[in-house]
Amino acid sequence: MQTTQAPSFFRPRVLVATALAALVTAMFVGLGIWQIERLQWKLDLIARVDARVHADAVPAPAEDAWASVTREGDEYRHVSVTGTFVNADEVQIYVPTRLGPGYWVMTPLKRDDGTYVMINRGFVPEELKDPAKRTPPTGAVTVKGLLRISEDKGWLFSRANDPEHKAWYRRDIGSITKAFDLAPAAPYFIDEELGSDPDAFPRGGLTVVEFRNSHLSYAITWFAMALMTLVCYGVVLRQWGLLGGRKAAADD
Known part of the structure; x- marks a missing residue:
C-alpha cells in the first residue's frame, strides 16, 4: 500500500533541483544584466562617433601621436x-x-x-x-x-x-x-569625403558608419530564459507535491 507524507523541501532531489534552478537562473540574469551594460556602452559609443563624424575637421594625428591612436578613441x-x-x-x-x-x-x-x-x-x-x-x-x-x-x-x-x-x-x-x-x-x-563634383570618380564619402546593436534583444532573451527556468522549476515542484499539486508519495 502506497503511503503519503508531508511535502518537504529538504529531500535530496529537491535540494539538487533547487540548487540547479538557482544556479541557472542566476547565470541567465547575470548575462541579461551584462547585455544591458553593453547596450549602454554601445549607445555611448554611437553618440561619440556621431559627434566625431559631424565635427569640424582636425589635423590627422602626427607621428608622435600614432602610438595612442585606438579604434574606440579615434575611429571615424x-x-x-x-x-x-x-x-x-x-x-x-x-x-x-x-x-x-x-x-x-x-x-x-x-x-x-x-x-x-x-x-x-x-x-x-x-x-x-x-x-x-x-x-x-x-x-x-x-x-x-x-x-x-x-x-x-x-x-x-x-x-x-x-x-x-x-x-x-x-x-x-x-x-x-x-x-x-x-x-x-x-x-x-x-x-x-565626397569632393566638389558628386559624379566624379573616385567617389568619396561612401563610408558606412553603423554599429550592430542587438544588446537589448539579447538581454530580453536571457531574462526570458531565466523566467522559463523558474517556471520549469515550479512545474517540477508541483509534480512533486510541493506547490499545491498531488501529495508526495513515500517512495518519491
Whole structure:
C-alpha cells in the first residue's frame, strides 16, 4: 500500500533541483544584466562617433601621436591632412557598395615631414580600375575625411593581401606600406569625403558608419530564459507535491 507524507523541501532531489534552478537562473540574469551594460556602452559609443563624424575637421594625428591612436578613441574622427599623392604606389581593393561592385582606390599621401598616410580616395567601378583611365591628382593637396583603423584582421574566409601578385583584398595598411617601402607610415588610413563634383570618380564619402546593436534583444532573451527556468522549476515542484499539486508519495 502506497503511503503519503508531508511535502518537504529538504529531500535530496529537491535540494539538487533547487540548487540547479538557482544556479541557472542566476547565470541567465547575470548575462541579461551584462547585455544591458553593453547596450549602454554601445549607445555611448554611437553618440561619440556621431559627434566625431559631424565635427569640424582636425589635423590627422602626427607621428608622435600614432602610438595612442585606438579604434574606440579615434575611429571615424573627422580629420584633414596635407601632402602630395604618390600615385605610382596606388592599389585597388575590391569592394561591393551601394553603387555596385568595384574598387577602393588607396593612394599614399606624403606629408611635408616625410611621413606617409594612406588615403582611400573613394570608389571606382570595374571599368575605371586601371589608373591610366583616370587623371591622378598632382601637387600639394589637402584631404579631409574620416580616420579609419587598419584592417589588419580579416573576416571569416576572407583572404589576406598578396603583395607579390599585386592582389589586395582588404585595407591592411601594414602590408600595403611594407610592400611599397613607405616609411614611416601612419597605422591608420583616411576615407576621403565626397569632393566638389558628386559624379566624379573616385567617389568619396561612401563610408558606412553603423554599429550592430542587438544588446537589448539579447538581454530580453536571457531574462526570458531565466523566467522559463523558474517556471520549469515550479512545474517540477508541483509534480512533486510541493506547490499545491498531488501529495508526495513515500517512495518519491
